Amino acid sequence: MNQDYIIPNEWSIIEEGFDAKRVKSSESLFSIGNGAMGQRANFEEYYSGDTFQGSYIAGVYYPDKTKVGWWKNGYPEYFAKVLNAPSWIGINVKIDGEQLDLHTCVRLESFRRELNMKEGWLSRSFKATLKNGAEVQVNAKRFLSLTHDEVGAISYAITPLNRAAKIQFTPYIDGGIKNQDSNWDDQFWDIQSIQEHGEQAFLLAKTMKTNFHTCTFMQSQLFSNEDLLDLKASVEQTETSASISYEKQVEKDEIFSIHKYGGYIVDRNHDKDQLLPVAQSVLKNATDIGFDTLLNLQEEAWAHIWEMADIEIKGDVKAQQGIRFNIFQLNQTYLGTDPQLNIGPKGFTGEKYGGSTYWDTEAYCIPFYMATKDQNVAKRLLEYRYRHLDRAIENAEKLGFSNGAALYPMVTMNGEECHNEWEITFEEIHRNGAIAFAIYNYYRYTGDYSYIPEKGLEVLIGIARFWHQRATYSTQKNKYVILGVTGPNEYENNINNNWYTNYSAQWCIKYALENIAKVQREYDTDYHRIMNKVRLSKAELEQWKEVAENMFFPYSEEHQVYLQQDGFLDKELITVADLDPSQRPINQKWSWDRILRSPYIKQADVLQGFYFFEDHFSEEELKRHFDFYEPFTVHESSLSPCVHSIQAARLGRMEQAYTFYLRTSRLDLDDYNKEVDEGLHITSMAGTWMSIVEGFGGMRIKDGLLSFRPQIPKGWEAYSFKVNFRGQILKVTVDQNGAHFESAGEKELQLLANGKIVTVTPNNLVTI
C-alpha cells in the first residue's frame, strides 16, 4: 500500500492532522528551494520527535573520505557529499516558560501544512495545548526568495487562546550540524566566528577541505497584531550557535508574531573577505522590503515560471497535483542560471547518493529544461560536461585507458568520480552514451549546431575513443564485444554485451565520425583547433569504424528481440505478475545475488535504447520489445515508469500509459518506493514531464519540425502544456475532441500533427 495522506489539490500539497510517523516524509515532500539554496520542511520551533534536519546550499559540498569494506584499485579517494549547512530557520518558542514542542504537548489540533506551489511558500498552522495548560494558535509561513535568492523569510505568529501568557521567541542560527550520511562521523564545517550586531547575527564558517566560506545570517522583527514592536533583545552564544531572545506578555487573542529573515552568503558569489558586510547589507535590504512585499515578489516570480512551465490537467486532481509537484520541485532545485550547478538526484531535500550530477541530467532533465526555459539553460548543462572533459580523461586513465579516452564519472560535484561500488563506478559506463546523446538532442531540438564545433565535438571524440578502447574482439563471435558492464538496469552487474551499452557505444562512434566530417567540411578553424589538440589519425578513425561496424548485439531468434545481455535467456523467466507480492520491493527483500540472477529489471534498459533511438526501430519492434521486457520490470528505479509511460502511449495503450504516469508523477507524494523520508527523487521528475509531453502529447522532433500525436487518458477532460521551440512558444491543448495548437510568438510555426504538416499562425487556435 502506498501512502495517501497528501490531500489532492490542484495547486497545493496539503497535509491535515499530525502524525509523528509522517514527519520525515513530510519534511521531504514540503521541502522548499530557490535554486541557490533549499531546505527540508523542518519545524521552526524545537521538535523532540524523529526528524531529519536538512538545509543545503547549491554548489557547496564536502569530499568525504571514501568508505569501503575492501579497497579496489581505481576507487576515488573521496565521495563528494551534498553538505548539510548551518541552519537559520530555528525559532525556539517558550510559553510561560515551557518549550513549545509538538512531540510533547498534551493536545494538538487542526494541524495543517500547505506547500503552495503556485506562489512558492510553505505554511503550517496548529492549535496546541501545553503541559502548563496554555492553549495557543500558531500560524507559520516561510519561503526562499526567488528574487533575492540569498534570503529566506519566515512569519511565525502565535496567539494565546485561553489565557494571557508570557511568550518568548528565540530565533537562532546553528552551525552544529552534521551530515546523516557522514562516512566517518567527521566534522564537515569549521566555524570561524559568531557575531551579533544589534538585531543581526552572523555565523562565519568554512567547509573543511573544500574551503567554501559562508556566512549564515538572521535578523528578526516582532509584532503585536500588525504593530511593529521594539522589544529588548537578549543575546546568547554557544560554540556553534547564536540566538537572540525576545519576550512579551501576550494577552489572550493577541497575535504575537516574528518575522525572521535569514540565509547564506557564499564565496562562490562574493569575495570571501566581504561575506559579513554583504550579509549585513542583504539583511538590511530584506527587512526594509519586508515579509509581505518579498512574498508578493515571490508570487510574481513563480507566476512567471508557471507561465511557461505549467501543465494544466482538467478532470483529474491527483494527476494535476502530481505534475505540478514535479515541475515545482525541478524549478526549486535548478533554474539554469548558474553554470557551475547541476541537478542533484535529491535536490535540496536530502543527502542520499551524494554528488550533484548523474547521467539523469542528460537522459531525463535536459528535454524539460530545453522546452520550458531559454535554450541557453540546456547549453549550460552541456558546457558543464565540456568543462569536465579533462577530468573524464583522467578518470579513464585511472582505469587503464589512454590517448584521450574519456569516461565521465557516475557521480560528481566537480568532474571527479565520487562513487565507489566497482560494479557501478567502473562498469556502469553507459553514462558516456547519454552525455553524447544530449549533444545530439540539443542540436536536434534547438537547431543550434554551433555548440558542436565550439565544444561538443571534443567531448564526442573523448567518448568515442573510450568506446573504441573498451570494446574487445571476440574471435568466437567474430565481432566486437563489450564485456563486464552494468547497464541502466542495475539489477544485473558485470554482464557481457548489454545491448543498450553496445548500441550506445556504436552510435557514439558513428555520431562522432559524422560530426568530425561535418566540422571538417563546414568549420575549418574549429576543425584545425580541435585536431591540433586531440591529434586524431586517420588510422584511429578507421579503427573506430571497424569497431562500430562490427559491434555485437545479442539477439534472440526465438523471441525476435535484442537481449538485454548475453545471458538473459538462461534466467528463470518468471514475470513480475507471478512473483509473490510479499517479495517486493525486491531491493528491500532479497539479497543482492538473488536479485542479480533473477530476470527482474530495475528500470528500462533495452527500452531505454528504444526511447533514445526510437527512429531506428519500427513500432512493431518496439511493441515486441516492450511486451518482452516490461513484464519483468519492477520499476524500482524512479527513472523507470516515465520511459514506459511514453512507450505505452506510443503503442496506443493509454490505460497502461496512465498507470505509469501516475506512478512517475506521484512517486514521492504516494511514496511508491517507500523511501520518501530520505528525500525526493528530483531528476525523475523531468521524466514525468516527458510522460505528458512526449507520451500523451507524442511530441517529437522530425526533420527540424515539432511533431505531435496527441492522445488523452480516458478520465481527463483536457490537458495543456507549452514548449519553447527555437524561440517560438507553442501552447498545446488536448481534450477528448482533439488537439489545439496556439503560437504565443510573432512568427508562424510549422509543425506535424499526426504526421500532417500544420501551420500555426500567431494568436490563432488551430484544432485538429
Place this chain on the structure above:
Amino acid sequence: MNQDYIIPNEWSIIEEGFDAKRVKSSESLFSIGNGAMGQRANFEEYYSGDTFQGSYIAGVYYPDKTKVGWWKNGYPEYFAKVLNAPSWIGINVKIDGEQLDLHTCVRLESFRRELNMKEGWLSRSFKATLKNGAEVQVNAKRFLSLTHDEVGAISYAITPLNRAAKIQFTPYIDGGIKNQDSNWDDQFWDIQSIQEHGEQAFLLAKTMKTNFHTCTFMQSQLFSNEDLLDLKASVEQTETSASISYEKQVEKDEIFSIHKYGGYIVDRNHDKDQLLPVAQSVLKNATDIGFDTLLNLQEEAWAHIWEMADIEIKGDVKAQQGIRFNIFQLNQTYLGTDPQLNIGPKGFTGEKYGGSTYWDTEAYCIPFYMATKDQNVAKRLLEYRYRHLDRAIENAEKLGFSNGAALYPMVTMNGEECHNEWEITFEEIHRNGAIAFAIYNYYRYTGDYSYIPEKGLEVLIGIARFWHQRATYSTQKNKYVILGVTGPNEYENNINNNWYTNYSAQWCIKYALENIAKVQREYDTDYHRIMNKVRLSKAELEQWKEVAENMFFPYSEEHQVYLQQDGFLDKELITVADLDPSQRPINQKWSWDRILRSPYIKQADVLQGFYFFEDHFSEEELKRHFDFYEPFTVHESSLSPCVHSIQAARLGRMEQAYTFYLRTSRLDLDDYNKEVDEGLHITSMAGTWMSIVEGFGGMRIKDGLLSFRPQIPKGWEAYSFKVNFRGQILKVTVDQNGAHFESAGEKELQLLANGKIVTVTPNNLVTI
C-alpha cells in the same frame, strides 16, 4: 624481483644485517606460535621505527562492526577479526639512562636473527652503539612453549663492551593495543584490572562484545653472568600497562640478563573467576622449571613433531628451507588438539582477512594434517563444520533458501558469515563443495566410514539441498544452470556456469544420494535419526537427481576443454607471457573491472576441479586443460602454485613442477606476492606439502591403497617424507635411482608403486 635476504639454511630462517625497510617482513617471517597463541617477531626492546606489533590468542576474536560503502541485504552485521591481544614480550632497556632503540642508535653491527625450526625458538643478537657512547652486545632468545602452551619465555642478555654502564630492564605487559585493521578505530579490549604481586604482574582484560576474559601475565628473573640476582624491583602502572624495573651497575664484559616468562590464561580453558590464581600458578611453575629446561622440553616437543612431519630434501638447501618453513608454520598455527579452533589464513602472523576458517581448511589443509597427525585431527576439523551446520542453514535462509539448505560461510570464527563483498559472500558458493569433498576425502584416506552416518551425512544433505535450490532451469539450454557465481578464480565475478562450481554441485548431490542409500542400507538407527530430523521426501531426492543428471557444463568444441564459465571465450585471450611484466601483479596495477574482463586467472579453477576429481578425467584431458588454462594463470593467490605443481608433476613436467614448488614453498620467504609484511600465507603452506607428497611423490589413494608414482626434480639428490596411513607409518624416500618404502609400524602394508602392488613389511626397506 623477489626479496632474497633470507639466508638459505636447512633448519633455520636467518637474517643477517639490519635494514629498517625489512623489519615488518621479518616480523612476519620470524613469527612464533604454539597453536594456543602466537606473535609476530617484534623486538622486545622499544623500537621507534616502522613496525607491525601483533600478538594473538587462538580462538579469541572480536566481531567488528561491518564497514561497507553501500549496504546490501544479507550482509553480516559483523566481521570477526583476529584480535590483537595484550602484549607481554616487551622489555624496555636503558643504558646509562638512554633508551636502547635500534632505530636511533648510532651504530648497529652483527645484527642477526634466527628462527630455529628444528627446536622451535627465535633468537636475535646485535652489537649497538648508543648516542651516549655505550657499546653493548645483546643476545635474545624466545619461544612459546609447546609443552606449557600458556607460557612463553624470553632470555635477554646484555653486555657492556666498552665501559661499565648502569643498565635498566623494564619488562612490561601492555593492554593498550589496537587492531591495525579495526573498521571504526574502536577499542576491542576492556581492561578490568592491573595488578602486581611481588615479581609478578597481571593484566585482566575482556574483549568487548564477545566477552572473552583473559589474564596476561609476566614474571622475570635477573642474572649476572650465570648467577641469579635479587634486585630491587620498581613497579609502575599506567591505565593500560604494568611494568617492573630492575637496575644494575654492570661491569664491562659482564653479562646482565633477564629471563621473562609471560603468556595468557583464557576463560576458553578456565573458569573466568580463576584466571588470576591460575596465572599465578602457571607463572610459578614456569619460573620453577626455568628457561633452560623449558627450552629443552621445547626441543623435544618439536623433535616429536618433526619425527612424523618432516620432509627432508637433499641437494637443494632453498627447497629444504622452504618446505620446513611451511611445515613449521602450519604446526605453529594449528596442532589439532582443540576442536574449537581452525586454521586461519594468516595464523598468528597478522590480521588481514580476519576469521579463522576458510575453504582452505578443507581444500588444502586436511590432507596435510591427515597424513602427519592422528586421523582424529582431521575428524575434528570435519566436526567443526558439523557443529556449524545450523548456522550454515541460517546463512542460506538469509539469502532466500529454505528447507534446510546449507550455505557454509566464506569466512568465519563461530559459524556465522563474516565476509562482506557481495561477489564473494553471496556468490563464492563453491566453498560448499570443498566442505563435502573433505568428508569424502577423509573416508577415502582413513577408511573410517563412521563419521558419515554419525555426522557427515547431515552436512552432505544440507549442502545437496543448497545446490538443488541454487541451480535453475534454463529453457534455452535445456539444462540446469548455476548463474551468478564467483569460482575459485576470484578474478571473475558474477559469472554463469563456472565449470568448477557446477561440477562440484553435481558431485555433491550424487555423493549425498549415494551416502543416503548406503546409510539406509547399513546404519539403520542413524538413518532413522537423521531422516526424522531432516525430513527428506522421495520427491525431493528425485528432484536432486534431476538437477544433478542435467547439470550444464560449458564446453568448447574448438579447444576440447571445459570452459571456466559461459563467457570465457569471448575474452581477449592474450597469455600471461604476452602481458607486459610492468602490469603485474595485476591486482596491484589494474582496476577491478579490467581484471574481471581479462582472461587472467588468480588461482586454479577448472584445474582445481581436475585436482579434486582427478579420477574422473584422463591424463590426456588433464594435459589439454592444463595447457589451455595455465598460460592465463597469474597465480596471484597463494593457493595457486601448489595445485599446478602437482598437476605438472602428474604430466611428467618436472621442471615446471619444480618452479611451481619453489613458488609455493618460498612464497613468503621470497615474498612473491609483495605483501609478506602483512603476515604469512599459512593455509597455502599445506599445499606446499601436497606439492611434494602428491606432486613429486605422486601419492594417491586407489581402492583403499596408498599409491605412488615417485619422481624427483633434476637438481635434488633425494627427498623423503612420512605418512600416517590407517594407523601405519610409511616412510618414502625418493632419490635419483628410485623410490624406497619403509614401514615404521608392526604390520605389513600393501601399496601401489607405479601401478604395481608392493608389500612393505616392518623394518624392511623396499626399493623400486
